[in-house]
Amino acid sequence: MLKFFLNSETHAYLRELATEFGESSNGIRVELNRLTEAKLLKTVNDGRTIVYQANREHSFFKDLQKVVQKYVGIDLLVEDLINRLGNIEAAYVTGDYARGVDSGTIDLVLIGQVRHEMLDLAVKKTSKLIKRKIRPLVVVTQQEFQGLSIDNTLMIWSVHQTSESTITDP
Numbered sequence: 001m002l003k004f005f006l007n008s009e010t011h012a013y014l015r016e017l018a019t020e021f022g023e024s025s026n027g028i029r030v031e032l033n034r035l036t037e038a039k040l041l042k043t044v045n046d047g048r049t050i051v052y053q054a055n056r057e058h059s060f061f062k063d064l065q066k067v068v069q070k071y072v073g074i075d076l077l078v079e080d081l082i083n084r085l086g087n088i089e090a091a092y093v094t095g096d097y098a099r100g101v102d103s104g105t106i107d108l109v110l111i112g113q114v115r116h117e118m119l120d121l122a123v124k125k126t127s128k129l130i131k132r133k134i135r136p137l138v139v140v141t142q143q144e145f146q147g148l149s150i151d152n153t154l155m156i157w158s159v160h161q162t163s164e165s166t167i168t169d170p
Contacts, residue, residue, distance in 0.1 A: 001064065001067075001068055002068055002071070002072065002100055002101075002102050003017070003020075003099075003100035003101070004035075004040075004041060004052070004053065004054040004100060005054055005061075005064050005065045005067075005068040005100075006065075006068050006069070006072060006074075006097060006098075006100045006154070007098055007099070007100055007152075007154045008053075008054045008056050008061075008065065009053075010053070010054070010099060010100045011044075011051050011052065011053040012051070012052055012053075013046075013049050013050060013051050013052065014028055014029055014032065014050065014052075017032070017052075020101065032052055035052075036052070039055055039058055040054070040055055040058055040060070040061075040064070041053065041054060041055055042054075042055040072097065072102065072106075072130070072132070073106075073126070073129065073130025073131075073132060074093070074156055077106065077108070077126055077130065077134065077156070078091070078156055078157050082110075082157050084118055084122055085110065085114045085115055085118050085119055085122065086112065086113045086114045086115045086118070087112045087113040088110055088111065088112040088113075088114065088157075088159070089111045089112040089142065089158070089159050090110075090111045090112070090142070090145075090155060090157065090158045090159065091108065091109065091110050091111070091155070091156050091157040091158075092108070092109045092111075092145070092153045092154060092155050092156065093106060093107065093108060093109075093153075093154045093156050094107045094108075094109055094150050094152055094153050094154070095107040095150075095152060097154070098152035098153055098154040099152045104132055104133060105132065105133040105134075105135055106130075106132050106133070106134050106135065107135050107137070108134055108135065108136045108137070109136075109137045109138075109139060109145060109148075109150070109153075110136060110137070110138045110139070111138075111139055111140070111141065111142055111144075111145050112138075112140070113140070114138045116138075119136060119138070123136055
């Protein structure tokens with residue numbers, strides 16, 4: 001669930017998932033079939049390979065995404081970090097969590113002016129609450145962020161965002 005519902009743009013195929021999770025392809029296949037039959041995942045044929053992705057049109061999609069966010073601690077991360085730090089324009093999760101992999105370390109990029117002493121305190125507090133290490137990086141402008149060489153990004157907050165959407169895909 002985390003793989004597909006944290007970042008809905010994530011897609012994967014059976015062998016990739018079996019390798020990533022260190023599980024047998026049969027066990028992964030059973031779960032993928034269950035999620036597909038429930039229409040929580042959609043499939044696309046890419047030659048002889050079936051590619052799986054979250055079904056964003058499913059009536060439970062947003063609810064499941066919120067559950068996954070709570071499990072990972074993204075909701076607390078946003079609340080404890082973004083709202084207390086200063087003049088933040090946007091926040092992104094990058095790396096493993098942006099790919100839907102629960103590695104235990106959340107790479108966080110904040111864009112804007114940040115009170116670093118508050119950032120240090122908030123990172124320590126939130127890390128304990130969500131039981132994951134948070135590795136923050138602060139950049140001043142969106143242009144500076146775009147100049148970084150980061151493969152996987154997941155916007156978790158933006159000053160231009162409505163309160164209804166917590167995670168959006170850039």
